[in-house]
Amino acid sequence: MEDSNELIVRKSWWDRNWKWFVPTGCLSLIVLFGLFIAAIFFGVTSMMKDSDVYKETLxxxxxxxxIIEKLGSHIEANxxxxxxxxxxNDxxxxxxxxxxxxxxxxGxxxxxxEKRGTWKYSVKSVYIESSKEEIDLLKK
Structure with a gap:
């Protein structure tokens, strides 16, 4: 019987795991980037919806x-x-x-x-899609 003193070379962690680590890492970065873009989008959208101009006009x-006669009751953002x-500031x-x-x-x-202390409207209107009519809210 021969005495075998072979040296067994063990692969490093990277050599054993790169095949799953690289795609998982790339996918994680893509998902995080997508979440970042979505957070910016929804933050900007909610800032517009929380503005006093938006709320007052709606x-x-x-x-x-x-407008109720043209669009019906229960008018809401769509x-x-x-x-x-x-x-x-102001x-x-x-x-x-x-x-x-x-x-x-x-519609x-x-x-x-434009705001300089208070809002001054240059355009404030509603476009009705079915009749292609525009109703100016600035004219009383």
């Missing part, structure tokens, strides 16, 4: 008899608000498009405003 639309709003500007729906149809609220 409330005004919900109580406007002409989908993703787009545009931008920027505030700095100044800022706003350009928003808010999709809305009622029991009879859909879009358009708001363009």
């Amino acid at each position: 409330t005004e639309v919900q109580h406007n008899k002409v 989908g993703m608000t787009s545009g931008n709003i920027s505030l700095s 100044t800022g500007n706003c350009d928003l498009q808010i999709p809305i729906k009622g029991s009879k149809g859909n 879009t609220i358009f708001i363009v405003a």
Whole structure:
């Protein structure tokens, strides 16, 4: 019988585990990046929806008899608000498009405003999709 004193070379952790570690690490980075982008998106969207311009205009639309006649009752936001709003102390500007729906149809609220202490609206209107009509909320 021969005495065998062979040296057994054990593979390093990386050599044994790279096949599962690399795809898992890459997938984790992609998921984290996606979550980061989603957090930014929902943060910006909620900032727009929490603004006083958004809330006041939506409330005004919900109580406007002409718009209720065109879109029906229970008018609410419908989908993703787009545009931008920027505030700095008592100044800022706003350009928003808010999709809305009622029991009879859909529409879009358009708001363009500038803030210097209080909001001054240059555009505040509702576009009714079914009749292609625009209702100016600034005209009383």
